[in-house]
Amino acid sequence: MILAEFDYVRPAGLDEALALLSGTRGAKALAGGQSLLPDLRSGADRAGLLVDIRRLAELRGIGRTTDGTRLRIGALTTLAELATDPLVLAEAPELAAAARANGDPQVRNLGTIGGNLLAAGRATDLPVAALAADAVAELAGPDGRSTVPAEELAAGPAPAGSVLTALLVPAAGPAAAFEKTADRATRYPVCATAVRITPGGPRIAVTGATSRALRLRGVEDRLRGGPYGTDAVLAAFRAEPRELFVPGRGTSAEYLGHLVGVLTARALHRAEQALAR
Amino acid sequence: MDITLKVNGRPEQFSAQPNELLVERLRDGLGLTGTKVGCDTGQCGTCVVRLDGRSVKSCLVLTASAGGSEVATIEGETTRGGELTGLQEALRQEHGTQCGFCTPGMVMALGELVDSTAGGAAPTEAEIREWLTGNLCRCTGYHSVVRGVQRACAVARAEAPAGTAESAAVAASGAAAQEVRGT
Structure with missing residues (x-):
């Protein structure tokens, strides 16, 4: 009630x-x-x-942008739709995996990507995938349309009175992955990480273990050129300042720093395997 | 505000407050008390119904927002001549119900899994367990529920024109014998 x-x-x-x-x-x-x-x-x-706004058709639908380089995902796409969409699975697999990691089937049937990306104060799973994908959010507000990088959206509240209309995601093929250790009771991430391997090097983002979803450029720089072995990835995370990791229920900064390294190494390994196939 | 809904195929028209939840309308307004309220916070899954075909938690839906939709509740499952559905019968045979409080929500949630995989391969044990993350059961430990879904899927495939009764019997016994891991 x-x-x-x-x-x-x-x-x-x-x-x-x-x-x-x-x-x-x-x-x-x-x-x-x-x-x-x-x-x-x-x-x-x-x-x-x-x-x-749940039934507004103009905020739905998944397709390629006219130049073919990006996917345009309507903000009212449900998490269930995102998790199973063939185009998303092929071109932005970290987003599909992050959507699937959220909540339970019933929550995914109604929960939307817009709500997940804007969930204030909650460590939801999609923002970290949007960061690794270098996605851009499309907003509509009283003063017209605008675009905001996912990184900016993750850093603060969306402008008042605006509605997120779509997420624009660069198409990457299979070279991306998402890994998560979920809190058993709430299904929110103790730690989640998303990676995308690009010609310029890896993009790595984490959430749960940190105060909010963050791109970790220091870790990316240390790993540029590879290889992405577990020891190298763990060392790259150990070089980060300890204050980056925020202890939670039953977790220390030391534990989170290790966990995030293990999950990232796993994600990079899976992305590399997918790329080699 | 005036709202119309189709519930188990029957048109319903009524007036509701904007802050009314769908589960309140079903139970208190329409007398469909098969849908239970366990936690009222979206955790337990005992209020699961189908909204336009998809399983949802009816304590996480406003009646107003459901307006114009088709809702299916557990009552709609058992009124087909009083016979249990294939899923219900399989859950019964595998002892997938104990106290029974979670069962209506389980049936409505798992019904979507069974329906959505009907044309292809049966869901794996891991997929069934993953699908159960939204339904809490404090009696069964879930193992018998998982076996019930496996049995329902095997029986449905046996009854489909392409399958044979023999292969279904093998699949059903294989499913029942499969080692079950902890959730």
Whole structure:
């Protein structure tokens, strides 16, 4: 039961949704609702008006951009759809794997990539994959459309009154992977890591073990040129400052620093194997 | 606000508050108490129903947001002439229910797995266990539930025109004999 009271409206299109979100005090977008509804119930979040965008067709769909180099993934794509989409599996496998690692089948059936990317204060799985993929988020707001690198989106809240409309992801083929150690009860990551091997070197991002999803350029630089053996990867992480890793329930910084290295070595190994096939 | 829903094939029309959850409408408004409330926080899965075919937790859906959709609850599974569905019968045979409180949610969640894999290979044990992450059961330890799904899939494939009863019997006994790992 949700004790908090709010109004509810289902706009017919994105423009109407944007007008409601920027013109109404306490208005919040409702998509899959898999984080928002529990938060409204617990009092962790509040809203005066829920603007239900779940059925807006213009925020759905997965396809290639016209130049073919990127995938455009609509923000209302569910995690279940992302995890099983053939194009995503072929061109951005770390995103598909991250989507599959989230929650449970029922949460993935309603939870959207937009909600997962914007889940404030939660270590969700998609942002780390978006960082490794060097993805760009497409936003629509009262002042028009804009694009924001995934790295910027992970660093702070999206502009007020704006709606994430799509994620643009460079197509990489198979050379990417995602690994996660999940908290047994909550399914949130104790640590998750995503990697993508590019001609310029590896891109490596982590979450869970750190204060938020982060690209680790220092580790990338140390590993440039390879090889990505477990010892080399662990050493590359040991060179990071200890304060990078934030101890959690039952985890020390030392443990997290080791775990993130092991998971990253595994991910790099799988990406290399996929590339060799 | 005025809302229309199709529940187990029957059109329903009613007025609901914006903060009403789908599980509250099903149980308190429509009297469909087969859908249970275990945790009310989206963890336990005993409120799982099918929303436009996909399994969802009905405590994590606003009634208003479900408006215009088709909802299937456990009551719709058992009203086909009073007979159990293949999945229900297989769960019964493998003792996949004990106290039974999680069973409606299990059936509605696992039904999607069985349906979505019907045209191809049966789900592996790992896939079945992964699919169960949204349903808590404190009695069975899940092993008998996993065997129930394996049996249901084997029986369904045996009854399909392409399969044979013999291969299904082999598959079913193989599934039952398979060593089960801890979840």
